[in-house]
Amino acid sequence: MNDVAHFAVCREPFYQPQGKEIELYEAAYAARLPVMLKGPTGCGKSRFVEYMAWKLGRPLISVACNEDMTAADLVGRYLLDANGTRWQDGPLTVAARLGAICYLDEIVEARQDTLVVIHPLTDHRRMLPLDKKGEQVAAHPDFQLVISYNPGYQSLVKDLKQSTKQRFSAFQFDYPEASLEARIVCAETSIAQATAEQLVTFAQAGRRLKGHGLDEGISTRLIVYAASLIARGVSPADACRMAMVRPITDDADVIDSLDHAITAIFG
Template sequence: MTIDVQQYLVRQEPYYQPQGREVQLYEAAYRNRLPVMVKGPTGCGKSRFIEYMAWKLDRPLITVACNEDMTASDLVGRYLLEADGTRWIDGPLTTAARIGAICYLDEVVEARQDTTVVIHPLTDHRRTLPLDKKGELIVAHPDFQLVISYNPGYQSLMKDLKQSTKQRFAAFDFDYPDADLETAILAREAGIAAELAGRLVKVGLAARNLKGHGLDEGISTRLLVYAAKLINDGVDAADACRMALVRPITDDADIRDTLDNAIDAIFG
């Protein structure tokens, strides 16, 4: 079966503002076909960065949103029973290895550890993928690259990558942009004035300062963009902040009150 590579290409340039030298460093990793791991909090731009790099390198991108119910078959493929017999269907990892795509496993620690083991042969000198059920050994396309991401803030003994997996990757640490860069991102993404974007960033910083003091995770850049879009659509700024920034991240009454007061002070 012929695979339509064009469907996996990123057609339009994703908006991405570098925080450092990550673009050049990723290009070096790709030139050497090194597997890459990106780490950072929710909504800080990890997925946008990978999408941007796929566009910049003009490589197809296949993204897999990992979850605790994902099996190895979900990644590599399975036989399907049809009226006239069985037919093998490649999984996303197998497809990427065949066509030379960047395969992005988003939040990989959400998958079971016995599932992530299947990536090991693709992340060392072998660059192969055994399809045991099919009796086939795939040698990865020369352009294939594996990328994984996860949020270290959610790590636990039950949900972490094994050292045998971690030490197969070059790694990037991501964090929320600094205030000036995040202000520029909000202004560009939502089409709002820089002054308003700056106020939203202050709300975000107030919440991030509570991480570990009642909040598991701070307000992401993604949520700040949501709030900005609501305000740009005519929603009252304080209402937009409560709706997009506070209510999604906590149900704790004290934390809500603290953040609501911060919003009133910033937008009052």
């Protein structure tokens, strides 16, 4: 269904600003600049895009990128049906036609040859070539492209080329400072402030192990998962183990260290 209403963000998503990112994004959108969001897993990048789409009153089309994604998955392809072949637009093409915000999440997961298709949309041309169809799609005046990725997973194999990076304005996201993160957890789950603060304290202890047994820190998302379990009667210690420790590591020594931290904080 390729209509604006189908992709509308109808309810206000909860988003707690960390700085001037809302005003800065509004300026970027007013100038129709493509935007790149950088930051660790689960720190609020996707929620921010959803919130800004709601605030700006623009439809949002999100794509979770993966290593098997082809250019055709983004722009479209011919399909066979009972009447022969028909063209079906991909999500990027739909967004360009409708004037939606197109959000490509974890863009570095996609193959480099796939990413080339976004280049004409991110400069003065604002065009999307559909080579297989022989069509040049001029982007709607309200169209904007937003991408995100986690620099913590950068490598020589998985990183954006400078030719892609320098087509975007950029925001650097990180986990919120402790009091703000506790406020977010309370707003998302309605647990007690004191419990939220303890969960954040534990998460910060876990984040200090990044690079020392952990590839990635404990995300705000995982704190919210633990708080959701606590709100349903699970003990804080069990909630931390289930939602904040076991998902991020299989290393017995790291698990043991984090379990000791849980005992120290929650008793």
